[in-house]
Amino acid sequence: MAFCAFDDSAALFDSTPVENMFITEYMLRAPGDFVKVYLYALMLCYHPTPRMSLSSMARDLDMTEEDVERAFKYWARDGLVRQVGDNPVSFTLFNLKQLTLTRAENPGDKLYNQKFIEEAERILKRTLQPEEINLINDWIQVLELPEEVVLMLLQIEMENSRGRVSISIAGRRAKEWAQSGIRTVDDVEKIVVMGREREQQLRKLLARLGQRRTPSEDEKAMYKTWIDEWGFTPEAVQEACRETTKGTPTMAYLNGILMRQHQLGRHEVIALETGMQTEHEARNFAREVYAGLGVTGKTPTQDDLAAIETWHEQGANDELILLAVKAAHGKSGGGNMDDVDNYLQDWRRRGLTTPEAVRAESARTRMLNGQLREIYAAAGVEKRPNAPDRDLLCHWAGEMGMTQELIVQAAEYARGAGSPMMLIGRILRDWSRAGISTLEAARQEHESHIQGIAQKAPVLQTAQKQDAMLRYTPEERRATYSAAVVNFDEEDDGQ
Incomplete structure (x- = not known):
């Protein structure tokens, strides 16, 4: 102690x-x-x-x-x-x-391998400063690079730098070698051969970009990232150069292209070529969609490209999408991508998943609209055909079995009523229950109905007579119909 x-x-x-x-x-x-x-x-x-x-x-x-x-x-x-x-x-x-x-x-005392330092100075053709000797020995002690590997590194740096080597810059290569596991002369020879091949590939790449010069260190590092870290093949990098014709042909521009392809997992030539072709076609189709909406000169956005991709994934082909574009543009006089999406989702909900089905539904809607206009005219109504009225018409013609001429006749009888479509429905229901299927029988029934009202209430005023003719019970007045038919060709059917 x-x-x-x-x-x-x-x-x-x-x-x-x-x-x-x-x-x-x-x-x-x-x-x-x-x-x-x-x-x-x-x-x-x-x-x-x-x-x-x-x-x-x-x-x-x-x-x-x-x-x-x-x-x-x-x-x-x-x-x-x-x-x-x-x-x-x-x-x-x-x-x-x-x-x-x-x-x-004792200035002559040396802490380092004197023969090694002398060999390094012979390669570099100059005397090393004490701080440079410290850095070089760091490569040996800290990075654990053998002395013979360090000497080869200095030789390579001497060749690449045309006679003047910066030890601090050479240290970057030393760190790269250490991180890559280079420990022997054979390892160095392999990486030297690979480096020469890489430089040839990079020169070829720069030439394709219209730049015939020696690659810079930053460009070498960028190319190394593409090949070693991102996993692109040299052929895939060359293939990506095609996209640079659409913009500024620089390494930075190419880096942006490859970064996106890397994120999408496309590293081989075939995958890259197929993927970029798909993207090219998608952009062209997006421009076609824009044109259909009356938009010109717009570059397709990622959001719009994603929306189109979603439509395709949901089963809509290009033709169906363009039909929705036509519908959106025709309905609002312009339209946008949201309008297109609304049409496509509505059609999908109603099972209209093919262009043929949509066109058939459109033709059916135009036919119903024409019949409704005839009915409106007979009833003295000024309105545009709408989905609920189309549904009523289908009910009258389908479930009740009424012909168009009978429906028009009922509309004439309902002329002037407060709710003509409701009265038409009541009249047709009475005719259906009575088994009436001809105009003559319908007219006879109507006359009998009017006479019966007159006999029961001869003092009724005109307005009261009209109310009596409505034939609807309160429950029947509350009955409504719903429909989801969308007529995207209404503007084109001559109305």
């Missing part, structure tokens, strides 16, 4: 001094986890903890034991730490001021 010591709570409430030199010269370029290890080790120097080990430190820092060990090796390379024991493992941390003075007195 030490002669003098702080109590156990001192470590929690005390502070650990960190020199500014560490922050400015070492921390800024070090990996974050490695900084955690150093600061924790520094605290342990001021406040030792019994039975501390690599495993317990790893547990405290939520790191693996291997990463903690790598961190100590990293700081040992920089001269801040030295391992002084193996069993148990122990380390000594150096005072940074003293370390700086020691290095100034």
Whole structure:
């Protein structure tokens, strides 16, 4: 036990001094986890903890034991730490001021593999600065790239940069290689071959976009994303170039096209070609829909394309959709996509799912409208044919079996009534119950009916006679009919 010591709570409430030199010269370029290890080790120097080990430190820092060990090796390379024991493992941390003075007195001391540094300088054809040596050694210590792989990386960078290599920029390639698992010379040779193939593909792509030049680093990164991350084949990327003829032919424009295709899961040539052809046809059909609605010069929106796709999924073909467009435009004198949707949904609810069915229903509606106009004229009514009246007419002709001439005759008898259609229905019901099926019999029945009213109430005024002729009970007056027939060709049937 030490002669003098702080109590156990001192470590929690005390502070650990960190020199500014560490922050400015070492921390800024070090990996974050490695900084955690150093600061924790520094605290342990001021406040030792019994039975501390690599495993317990790893547990405290939520790191693996291997990463903690790598961190100590990293700081040992920089001269801040030295391992002084193996069993148990122990380390000594150096005072940074003293370390700086020691290095100034012994400038020839090297912490790195001198032969490796000399070979790197031979490849780069210049002397490396101390900070550059630190960065290169980070590739070895932190990224765990072997020295021979690092030398090949520098050689490739030298060839690509035409004689002047930026070590910081080369570090990007080092990180990419480390993340890709490149650890051997064979791995490097494979990626070099692949890189040359990629550059040829990219040059071909740029030429197709009308740009005959060397690809930039950003363009290489973009192309790498398309192939490696999004999973496009080079042939699929070339196929996507066709779409650039509709806009500005740039890599950024092509990136937008490929991003959408990626989201749709189209990565092969066939899928891409088929998908884009489908989209092209969809846009053309949307323009046809716009034209039918009287809209010109509008670029199809995603919402409208989605609406058309939904109609197709619900079973409507192009011809049926265009019939709905005609209906919407004819009814309102313009119409919009919502009007088209309303017609299609109404037809679907009524089982009108084919153009033939809609046309047949339209023809039937025109016929009923013509008959209703004749009935309205006989009854002295000025109105447009409507769905409830069409339903009444179908009831009279269908269930009651009345001919058009009988219905027109009943309309003449109902002329001047307050509710002529209701009176027509009452008259026809009486005739149906009496088995009347000819005009002659209908006229005889009507005369008998009028005479009977006159005999029973000779003093009735004209208005009262008309009310008596209505023939409807209160219950019958409350009876209504409903119909859902929509005549989208009303404007075209000559009315």
